Amino acid sequence: MKSSVRHGLIVILALAGAFDLPAKNLSDYQVGDLAEANIVAPAALDVPVTEINPAAAARAPAVFRDFPAYATNALAQDFLKAFAATHEEFLSTLQQKYSRTVLDDKLTATLEFGYLVKNFNLLNRAFPLSSELAMQWAQGRSGSQIQTNLLARLLAMMHRPVCADEFPPGFTVSESFYAVPVAQPQQIPALNDVELSGHLIKAADLTSVSRLRMLFRHSFPKEEQVFANAYANFLRPVCVPDVELTRQFRAQSAVQIVGTTHYAAGQIIVPRGAAVDAKSLAVMAQIRDLIRLPTETPPLMSPAIVGQSSLPVAAPITVVEAPSPALTAAQFRSYLGWLVAAVVGFVAASVIAILLARRMTYSPVNSALPAVGEPADYAPQISQAVKSALLDELAAIRAELHAAQQTSAPTVFTTGSNGNGAGHTSGETISANGREQCVAGLLAEAETLFAANEYENSLKCFEAVLALQPEHPGTLVKMGNALERLGRTDEAIACFDRAIAADDTMIAAHLQKGGLFNRLARHQEAAKCFEQALLKQRKTNGVSA
Secondary structure, eight states, X not given: OHHHHHHHHHXXXXXXXXXXXXXXXXXGXXXXXXXXXXEEOSSOEEEEEEEEOHHHHHHSOEEEEEOHHHHHHHHHHHHHHHHHHHHHHHHHHHHHHHSSSOOOHHHHTSHHHHHHHHHHHXXXXXXXXXXXXXXXXXXXXXXHHHHHHHHHHXXXXXXXXXXXXXXXXXXOOOSEEEEEEOSSTTOOOOTHHHHHHOEEEEGGGOEEHHHHHHHHHHTSOGGGHHHHHHHHTTOOOSEEEOXXXXXXXHHHHTEEEEEEEEEOTTOEEEOTTOBOOHHHHHHHHHHHHHTOOSSOOOGGGSOOXXXXXXOOOOSOOEEOSOOOOSSOHHHHHHHHHHHHHHHHHHXXXXXXXXXXXXXXXXXXXXXTSXXXXXXXXXXXXXXXXXXHHHHHHHHHHHHHHHHHHHTSOOOEEEOOBOSSSOBOOOTTOEEGGGHHHHHHHHHHHHHHHHHTTOHHHHHHHHHHHHHHSTTOHHHHHHHHHHHHHTTOHHHHHHHHHHHHHHOTTOHHHHHHHHHHHHHTTOHHHHHHHHHHHHHHHHXXXXXXX
């Protein structure tokens, strides 16, 4: 009985070795989780190594919330409201003094009218009247031209960054600061908005509201200073310091790249059972970018192009007619169910065969088996048999899928021309409903060839993918890796540049380009690439320190 249990365990372990799939997606891991399977690098990776630099944090710009439109609108509303209220009050004063609101020129030229205006200003220090404005109102005019001139002079002072006279405790401004546009002072921008939409301004250009009011008063002659002092009070800040956002931005700026860690293709990043830390989590995020495929079609559904040197580079693909699906989800589940059933049946048959063989060890006919009491190691043979059976089953399912695609709707993609500009459908056409499967199959074949160091053949597969989906960033990055292995570094750099042009947020493209420059001893260019990768990661994930 013990022997039977031991052989059953051998079968299970052999099957696990032949069909070892990770039980958890990379995107599901968090810091502190235990790896459920070995997490390995699918290709060569160069990961930036960072450190905290307090000096860089101190030099980082402060962050202000900038709302000039809100401030100028509020200034205009307050000024016009005060102007109208003062006008009404002055007319009421005229009514009480002269029993009318409109005076003639002789009356407005008297000393009595002058004393009336002077006493009115003593009682209305918030908005005193100049002699000219008081005379226009007394003569029945609106004084709109004076109103417009005063408001224009106020608004002209608001074109610069203006802040309060004092900063919050602990808040400092270095050589420059970011003014992040917001609709109103209470709106809190995101950390990503600082560099994305903020304006970097020299600290010398920042003006306090007290200094702004002083500059406004100096623009008036000496005899009008009493009016200038009152009007200057309408000036107000157009930006306010954001203490929390400044803290986050400076903490983020303190993280600097000091080097790189290189991972070879196939190198274990996190062993099975080990805890995931922040560094390995960042590497796993880059792996997800590196292995990003153009479709979500399972590899089992992708026809592999084996023995075919390359596909012709065709003219831009044109969809003739919307196709019907080549393989439904129900069909795929059916095929997958047959595969699982085949594996379970094979395992059961293997266990029964082992038990029967064990019972027959005493027979003199079976002289090839080990004698009773001698240890028998069936694991290698069982593992090989299980692998062979799985491969045969996969090949059969792939053949059935290929046949299903061939018998699907006759709609085609035109991939060439017949010389007179008219499209044609020849042997070099691909069914529309098989295009995505073909792309995924080509990528799977290319990665297999790359892992086997067959870089020329993998390059041909990548070129075939680009013929079907031009400028796909993930494929361009992998093609650049293959070109580098072939020593064609200039072409590899061009591929990475095309990937960045197609998707500037793809961190893997910046990292692979930086790694190539680093290996070419072009360290300054490599540092720029790694800095771009770190910047893109911050902007994409919204990471704050």
